[in-house]
Amino acid sequence: MGALLTATTSITTTREGQASLPPFASVVEGHKAMVYSIAWQFLHDRVAADELAQDVFLQLHKNWASIQSPAHLLFWLRKVATHRAIDAARKRKSKAETSLEEADEPTVLERVHDSFLASYLKRMVASLPEKQRSVIILRYQEEMELEEIAKVLSMNVSTVKTQISRALELLRGKVSRRLGKENVL
Amino acid sequence: MKKPFLKLAIIAISLSPVWAADDLKLPFNLDKLAERATESVDVTLDQSTLQLASGFLSKDDPDEVQVKKMIGKLKGIYVRSFEFDKEGQYSMSDVQALRAQLKGPNWSRIVGVKSIKGENTEVYLLKNGDQIGGIVVLDAEPKELTIVHVDGSISPDELSRLGGHMGIPEFSKEKKKAKKDHASDAKEDEQDESER
Amino acid sequence: MTPFEEDLKQALKRQEPAGDFTARVLERCAQEDAKKRNGFWHGFWTAPAWRLGAVTAALVLVAGGTAYEQHEREVKREARGMEAKRQLILAMRIAGTKLQEVQQRVKESEQIEQ
Secondary structure, eight states, X not given: OHHHHHHHHHHHHHHHHHHTSOOHHHHHHHHHHHHHHHHHHHHOOHHHHHHHHHHHHHHHHHTGXXXXXXXXXXXXXXXXXXXXXXXXXXXXXXXXXXXXXXSOOOOHHHHHHXXXXXXXXXXXXXXXXXXXXXXXXXXXXXOOOHHHHHHHHTOOHHHHHHHHHHHHHHHHHXXXXXXXXXXXX | OOOOOOOOOOBOOOSSSOOSOTTOOOOTTHHHHHHHOSEXXXXXXXXXXXXXXXXXXXXXXXHHHHHHHHHTTEEEEEEEEEEOSSTTSOOGGGGHHHHHHTTSTXXXXXXXXXXXXXXXXXEEEEEETTEXXXXXXXXEETTEEEEEEEEESOOHHHHHTTTXXXXXXXXHHHHHHHHHHHHHHHHHHHHHHHHO | OOHHHHHHHXXXXXXXXXXXXXXXXHHHHHHHHHHHHHHHHHHHHTOGGGHXXXXXXXXXXXXXXXXXXXXXXXXXXXXXXXXXXXXXXXXXXXXXXXXXXXXXXXXXXXXXXX
């Protein structure tokens, strides 16, 4: 009887949390750019990033009952997307850690739509070590707070701060050497 | 003049078993044209499917808000479009059965344009008293045939006003835009060169 | 934020996946649901140790309805709705474009006559 009540209670709790969530299709539509962009920043391959993003939402669909609130949903998506992207990038190691010198020149479309600096910054971020790349993407693409980044990546906040400052130092150094920009703040 | 033509993938999806509106039946032999076509579009949206789609239109996108207002008065939208790799893959007899229905008492042909390039476009309106009850656009080009039937209360002007939105070209502004795009592309290329 | 960090933020702007992404996801979800339904019942009836617990669990589920089945129905409805929307936008584009072309041809023929 106790087990019966507990099971009933947990279903009720899930329902109340679920009630505040938008419909699944709206969730996909509303968060597809975020999930896809996280994947792309690690893989730099539109097809692979698209497939990975689809996998994330498929996993969400399977685990839908466990999502407790819109805030939990956002956290869940970021966490799963980032971890899957890191795993996928590790498997494609040779492509993901291409150094800036070996990276392809920006395409014509990128030259037209991105500034030259933006193109370079994207490539330099792609050449960062995995942990630094992760914190930079979550900080500057997703605009997350340090505590949120720490939770997603299962790190201490102090580790996140250290990784960010190391990454920024590396990036600034590369920008000033490569593009001859002085006093990069 | 180069005709703008939508590159259409083969979409053989019918979301409803109903093919056409109550008083207009698309001739079934149009399916034979799909076999000869390199690309074809087949869209059948009856009233219930339109209502379903309407529920998924965004309130934040002004284009989709406009579409939502339009389809609120409609009973159905039907599109058959075929592109062929060479001329002579279809003849007007293929659509003669449809044209015969459009000669009925409630249908009026409001536009008929023929060009020397062999393009033949007709627009028909269905009148319900003072109201418009439907529009048919029949566009026959040497390598393309398109039939659009919008069933319900809508005017050609309303549909035309979609020009410039949702990827629909607005011909009066197209030439000016083409010149402007060319000028700004040239300027960006110059800037890129000077940054290196 | 420093100017460099602003540049970084700008460079790392989000990008959109290909246009029909949502429809593809929903289709995959529907396929997974179909697989699950076919697989679940086969396993259920060939595992005798589950039966007592399964009966109790089934009573709870039937009594309260299942959030999962409701969710499944909703996903299917959403997949149909998104596809209907996509077809609607396509139809409006074709209709709008054809009328624009007609207007253009009428204007051109009027200019020729003048």
